[in-house]
Amino acid sequence: xxxxxxxxxxxxxxxxxxxxxxxxxxxxxxxxxxxxxxxxxxxxxxxxxxxxxxxxxxxxxxxxxxxxxxxxxxxxxxxxxxxxxxxxxxxxxxxxxxxxxxxxxxxxxxxxxxxxxxxxxxxxxxxxxxxxxxxxxxxxxxxxxxxxxxxxxxxxxxxxxxxxxxxxxxxxxxxxxxxxxxxxxxxxxxxxxxxxxxxxxxxxxxxxxxxxxxxxxxxxxxxxxxxxxxxxxxxxxxxxxxxxxxxxxxxxxxxxxxxxxxxxxxxxxxxxxxxxxxxxxxxxxxxxxxxxxxxxxxxxxxxxxxxxxxxxxxxxxxxxxxxxxxxxxxxxxxxxxxxxxxxxxxxxxxxxxxxxxxxxxxxxxxxxxxxxxxxxxxxxxxxxxxxxxxxxxxxxxxxxxxxxxxxxxxxxxxxxxxxxxxxxxxxxxxxxxxxxxxxxxxxxxxxxxxxxxxxxxxxxxxxxxxxxxxxxxxxxxxxxxxxxxxxxxxxxxxxxxxxxxxxxxxxxxxxxxxxxxxxxxxxxxxxxxxxxxxxxxxxxxxxxxxxxxxx
Amino acid sequence: xxxxxxxxxxxxxxxxxxxxxxxxxxxxxxxxxxxxxxxxxxxxxxxxxxxxxxxxxxxxxxxxxxxxxxxxxxxxxxxxxxxxxxxxxxxxxxxxxxxxxxxxxxxxxxxxxxxxxxxxxxxxxxxxxxxxxxxxxxxxxxxxxxxxxxxxxxxxxxxxxxxxxxxxxxxxxxxxxxxxxxxxxxxxxxxxxxxxxxxxxxxxxxxxxxxxxxxxxxxxxxxxxxxxxxxxxxxxxxxxxxxxxxxxxxxxxxxxxxxxxxxxxxx
Numbered sequence: 118x119x120x121x122x123x124x125x126x127x128x129x130x131x132x133x134x135x136x137x138x139x140x141x142x143x144x145x146x147x148x149x150x151x152x153x154x155x156x157x158x159x160x161x162x163x164x165x166x167x168x169x170x171x172x173x174x175x176x177x178x179x180x181x182x183x184x185x186x187x188x189x190x191x192x193x194x195x196x197x198x199x200x201x202x203x204x205x206x207x208x209x210x211x212x213x214x215x216x217x218x219x220x221x222x223x224x225x226x227x228x229x230x231x232x233x234x235x236x237x238x239x240x241x242x243x244x245x246x247x248x249x250x251x252x253x254x255x256x257x258x259x260x261x262x263x264x265x266x267x268x269x270x271x272x273x274x275x276x277x278x279x280x281x282x283x284x285x286x287x288x289x290x291x292x293x294x295x296x297x298x299x300x301x302x303x304x305x306x307x308x309x310x311x312x313x314x315x316x317x318x319x320x321x322x323x324x325x326x327x328x329x330x331x332x333x334x335x336x337x338x339x340x341x342x343x344x345x346x347x348x349x350x351x352x353x354x355x356x357x358x359x360x361x362x363x364x365x366x367x368x369x370x371x372x373x374x375x376x377x378x379x380x381x382x383x384x385x386x387x388x389x390x391x392x393x394x395x396x397x398x399x400x401x402x403x404x405x406x407x408x409x410x411x412x413x414x415x416x417x418x419x420x421x422x423x424x425x426x427x428x429x430x431x432x433x434x435x436x437x438x439x440x441x442x443x444x445x446x447x448x449x450x451x452x453x454x455x456x457x458x459x460x461x462x463x464x465x466x467x468x469x470x471x472x473x474x475x476x477x478x479x480x481x482x483x484x485x486x487x488x489x490x491x492x493x494x495x496x497x498x499x500x501x502x503x504x505x506x507x508x509x510x511x512x513x514x515x516x517x518x519x520x521x522x523x524x525x526x527x528x529x530x531x532x533x534x535x536x537x538x539x540x541x542x543x544x545x546x547x548x549x550x551x552x553x554x555x556x557x558x559x560x561x562x563x564x565x566x567x568x569x570x571x572x573x574x575x576x577x578x579x580x581x582x583x584x585x586x587x588x589x590x591x592x593x594x595x596x597x598x599x600x601x602x603x604x605x606x607x608x609x610x611x612x613x614x615x616x617x618x619x620x621x622x623x624x625x626x627x628x629x630x631x632x633x634x635x636x637x638x639x640x641x642x643x644x645x646x647x648x649x650x651x652x653x654x655x656x657x658x659x660x661x662x663x664x665x666x667x668x
Numbered sequence: 669x670x671x672x673x674x675x676x677x678x679x680x681x682x683x684x685x686x687x688x689x690x691x692x693x694x695x696x697x698x699x700x701x702x703x704x705x706x707x708x709x710x711x712x713x714x715x716x717x718x719x720x721x722x723x724x725x726x727x728x729x730x731x732x733x734x735x736x737x738x739x740x741x742x743x744x745x746x747x748x749x750x751x752x753x754x755x756x757x758x759x760x761x762x763x764x765x766x767x768x769x770x771x772x773x774x775x776x777x778x779x780x781x782x783x784x785x786x787x788x789x790x791x792x793x794x795x796x797x798x799x800x801x802x803x804x805x806x807x808x809x810x811x812x813x814x815x816x817x818x819x820x821x822x823x824x825x826x827x828x829x830x831x832x833x834x835x836x837x838x839x840x841x842x843x844x845x846x847x848x849x850x851x852x853x854x855x856x857x858x859x860x861x862x863x864x865x866x867x868x869x870x871x872x873x874x875x876x877x878x879x880x881x882x883x884x885x886x887x888x889x890x891x892x893x894x895x896x897x898x899x900x901x902x903x904x905x906x907x908x909x910x911x912x913x914x915x916x917x918x919x920x921x922x923x924x925x926x927x928x929x930x931x932x933x934x935x
Contacts, residue, residue: 550778559768
């Protein structure tokens with residue numbers, strides 16, 4: 118543009134590729150491109166980070182649930198206690214208990230034996246029973262069967278819960294620190310003492326009788342003076358209960374001290390004593406009744422009887438009150454049945470509806486209305502479908518509560534719009550030239566549909582279906598509302614009309630449970646659910662690639 | 669118009685009765701009047717070309733003959749079209765049967781995403797034209813041969829039809845159209861998407877086919893119309909302006925509009 122000065126304005130001279138204006142334009146364009154790239158990468162990075170955080174926290178809490186702690190129990194299958202014709206009827210509780218107690222011959226008192234037996238899971242006898250029923254020839258032999266430990270010991274072995282916890286709260290420790298900063302706490306030998314100033318109040322010594330005097334009051338007032346303004350007298354616990362005795366002894370030895378203010382060394386209570394000497398105050402985790410239990414546990418550990426095999430129980434056991442025995446078999450079966458019903462209902466109906474709307478429906482207000490409503494159905498919150506199921510399927514139709522059939526029906530209502538929308542998009546994507554060619558050769562409408570359009574639309578339809586099913590797998594709210602959250606301790610009687618539970622609702626129940634073992638199991642169940650979702654979506658992608666035809 | 673019809677029966681002495689007779693055909697796309705009062709006779713065993721500028725209605729009229737316009741919901745056709753004296757717009761007539769008798773080749777080659785064999789075999793299969801596998805095989809081979817494609821593909825009949833070149837695909841579509849043994853073949857600008865060599869091959873093919881079929885070809889190229897057809901009809905803005913033997917239309921047109929179009933004044 119630099120050499121247009123002498124020419125007419127609308128006749129441009131040769132373009133100067135290196136001019137300042139050009140360079141500026143180019144720079145700005147590159148900058149805009151780079152900005153767009155940065156925004157895109159930033160968005161992806163944010164999404165990946167959030168996902169990463171989710172997965173990391175899930176794996177971190179959940180990985181322990183994939184192993185289970187067991188003890189190798191050597192048990193003598195006493196033929197005198199087992200009837201070979203009815204092997205399941207023997208008293209396995211006794212057998213198992215006796216075998217376990219046999220590992221600790223020095224434990225003799227009834228109470229201690231009860232505590233010891235608590236180390237084993239309450240499901241251990243059933244495992245022994247099941248082993249014997251499967252191997253009836255083993256009666257009379259001595260076998261080694263791995264049986265699970267109860268939840269506290271399971272968690273202890275995995276390091277999820279500590280054997281010792283802090284005995285003092287942070288506030289208590291802070292108070293003690295305040296005392297220590299005044300330099301009055303010192304360690305003498307194997308004990309710590311605090312040197313306080315105490316006023317030997319004659320008013321507390323009625324009639325000069327030192328033995329009957331209220332030294333506790335004097336001690337309390339003494340320490341009160343170190344914590345002025347604190348209404349809550351919790352600091353009094355710093356002193357040992359026999360601190361008053363120490364003061365009494367001192368005054369008894371020297372009665373002339375009455376009425377004077379003296380400095381006296383008072384003993385500290387147990388935890389503060391430990392805190393002063395070692396800087397730490399720990400106490401036994403209240404889950405364990407006594408130190409002996411930890412000793413027994415450690416003994417099992419050192420004897421090499423404890424193992425950590427992969428937890429197949431997580432997948433094959435049904436639900437249980439005891440976390441070490443709880444598994445997902447019931448949930449997986451329930452989810453499977455519900456998804457099957459959902460697929461069988463929504464796949465044909467969805468495809469037929471989409472076909473009708475796309476190919477056969479006349480363009481009228483009615484069909485527009487139907488279309489709008491179907492698209493809106495996809496946006497309805499799933500909880501509403503649950504309410505619908507509750508009111509109509511359970512109420513009006515009277516179907517059994519919490520059955521996979523009802524769950525599947527509710528889920529199919531949710532999946533239907535997804536399948537319809539995906540099928541319509543797939544049908545629209547079939548080029549009209551194929552249809553015209555088919556019509557031109559003399560195919561009827563349904564032949565065109567079946568022989569040409571459907572095969573070409575199939576990849577899109579299948580992708581939409583699998584995605585819809587993957588969504589249905591993870592839906593919790595509607596299943597909760599129809600009660601598909603039953604406690605299923607055994608999967609033997611599960612059927613389409615029996616009460617059942619599903620994977621997401623199982624996660625919901627486990628998340629609510631107080632036992633520590635369920636924390637990691639909840640995370641593990643979430644990981645399993647996510648695993649299924651990833652697999653289903655991968656299958657959708659794979660199927661799409663495999664059967665997609667170029668036209 | 670009646671005198672024109674009389675002239676037809678005199679000049680087209682070889683074929684006695686016109687294959688396709690159209691009288692007062694009107695086509696409406698919704699409110700738009702796309703084709704106005706078209707009446708024409710198309711003789712058998714020959715090629716008739718429809719020429720005219722874009723949007724003049726020639727493709728629309730062509731699609732009326734095999735009722736492809738039925739697939740367009742807003743399209744409405746009035747008037748009468750007869751093939752061999754059968755009114756094709758008779759409500760009792762089965763459209764599928766009609767399309768088995770009137771084949772169509774489209775502007776852009778559109779083979780089915782199936783194998784070459786299945787492309788050609790589809791029509792005979794759905795119309796039940798052959799009972800045994802051997803018969804089907806014969807029909808496929810003979811159609812491909814008539815379309816001039818057999819030598820090129822005979823050892824790869826199971827390859828996908830979409831893997832052929834443009835010219836080969838169009839010949840495949842022609843083979844597919846003649847496999848059902850139609851009486852009339854409609855061609856909507858069959859060579860417009862092809863290169864000159866492929867175009868020449870197809871024109872050669874049309875020349876061979878005209879002995880046995882009634883062919884109507886819509887074309888933008890006047891040279892093609894001159895090369896390929898015996899009779900030509902000129903359409904303009906939805907009306908049939910002039911119709912007659914090809915040589916006469918191109919050397920001695922009667923209507924000024926035809927004259928202007930042929931000499932390149934517009935189009």
